[in-house]
Amino acid sequence: MIGTFFNRFSKNLHSISKYNFTSNPEAKYKIVLLRHGESVWNKENRFTGWKDVQLSPKGIEEARSAGKTLKQNGYEFDVVYTSVLTRAIMTYNNLADELGCHHLPVIKHWRLNERHYGALQGLNKTETAEKHGEEQVKIWRRSYSTPPPALELDDERFPGHDKRYKHLPIQALPRTEALSDCVARVIPFWYDQIVPSVLAGKNVLVVAHGNSLRSIVKHVDNVSEQDIIGINIPTSVPLIYEFDANFKPIRNYYLADPEELKKKQEAVQNQGKKK
Numbered sequence: 633m634i635g636t637f638f639n640r641f642s643k644n645l646h647s648i649s650k651y652n653f654t655s656n657p658e659a660k661y662k663i664v665l666l667r668h669g670e671s672v673w674n675k676e677n678r679f680t681g682w683k684d685v686q687l688s689p690k691g692i693e694e695a696r697s698a699g700k701t702l703k704q705n706g707y708e709f710d711v712v713y714t715s716v717l718t719r720a721i722m723t724y725n726n727l728a729d730e731l732g733c734h735h736l737p738v739i740k741h742w743r744l745n746e747r748h749y750g751a752l753q754g755l756n757k758t759e760t761a762e763k764h765g766e767e768q769v770k771i772w773r774r775s776y777s778t779p780p781p782a783l784e785l786d787d788e789r790f791p792g793h794d795k796r797y798k799h800l801p802i803q804a805l806p807r808t809e810a811l812s813d814c815v816a817r818v819i820p821f822w823y824d825q826i827v828p829s830v831l832a833g834k835n836v837l838v839v840a841h842g843n844s845l846r847s848i849v850k851h852v853d854n855v856s857e858q859d860i861i862g863i864n865i866p867t868s869v870p871l872i873y874e875f876d877a878n879f880k881p882i883r884n885y886y887l888a889d890p891e892e893l894k895k896k897q898e899a900v901q902n903q904g905k906k907k
C-alpha cells in the first residue's frame with residue numbers, strides 16, 4: 633500500500649521537515665493521524681473534552697492547510713475514522729474540500745472522542761491554574777492515571793444527556809477520564825476497526841483529538857507513563873506512522889516544518905500556565 637503514497641520519508645522522528653523526506657524500505661503500512669483544527673474553546677483556552685464545539689475560523693484554515701499539505705505530498709485515502717464530535721468532523725470536511733475526497737466512507741465513533749475532562753469542562757485553563765496552581769493543572773491535563781474531578785450523573789455535561797450516546801448504557805459513559813481511561817476505550821477500536829483496515833491494504837486517515845491521539849501514540853510506541861506527559865499533539869498537523877510487515881512501528885513524523893511544529897507543540901503545553 634505504501635506505493636500509493638508519495639514515497640518520501642524522513643530520517644528523524646517527530647520533527648521532520650517536509651522538505652527532507654527519505655524513503656524507508658522496511659515500511660509496509662502507513663497511517664495518518666490528525667488532531668482537529670483550533671476549536672472555539674481552544675481559542676478561549678477552555679477545557680473541552682466531550683463538549684461539542686465548532687472550529688474557529690483559524691481552525692478551518694488549519695484543516696484546509698492540512699488538506700493542502702497532504703495533497704502536495706501525494707496522499708490519498710480509502711477510509712476515514714473520526715470521533716462523533718463536530719470539530720473532528722468539520723476538520724475532515726474542510727480537509728476533504730482540498731483533497732477532493734468527500735466521497736470516502738467516514739466512520740464516526742465515540743471511542744475516538746477527546747478524553748472526558750469531567751467537572752473541568754468549560755473552565756478556562758489559565759484561571760484554573762491561578763486558582764489551583766500550575767502543578768495541579770498539569771496533573772489534571774497530563775498525568776497518566778489521575779483523572780480530573782468527576783461529574784455528577786445529573787450534570788448536563790454528563791454524556792448520558794446527549795442523544796448521540798443514547799445507544800450506550802450509562803456504565804459505558806465517562807463522568808471523567810484519566811489518559812489511562814481514554815487508552816482503555818480507544819485501543820479496542822484501534823484493533824477492532826482501524827488496524828484491520830490498514831492490514832487490508834487501505835490508506836487510512838484518523839481525525840481525532842489531542843488526548844485520544846496521545847492514547848494511540850502511547851500504546852503504539854509503548855511510551856512510558858512519565859514520557860507521555862511531555863507529548864503534546866498540535867492542531868491539524870498530519871502525523872505519519874510507518875509500520876513494518878509485522879505491524880511493528882518503525883518511525884513517525886509530522887508533515888511540518890520543525891520550527892513551526894515546535895511552536896505549535898509549545899503553545900499546547902503552555903495552555904495550562906498562569907498569566
Ligand SMILES: O=C(O)[C@@H](CO)OP(=O)(O)O
Pocket residue numbers: 674678679680681682746747749773842843900903
Ligand atoms: O481541552 C481539551 O479537551 C484538551 C484538548 O483541547 O486540552 P488539553 O490539551 O488541555 O488536554
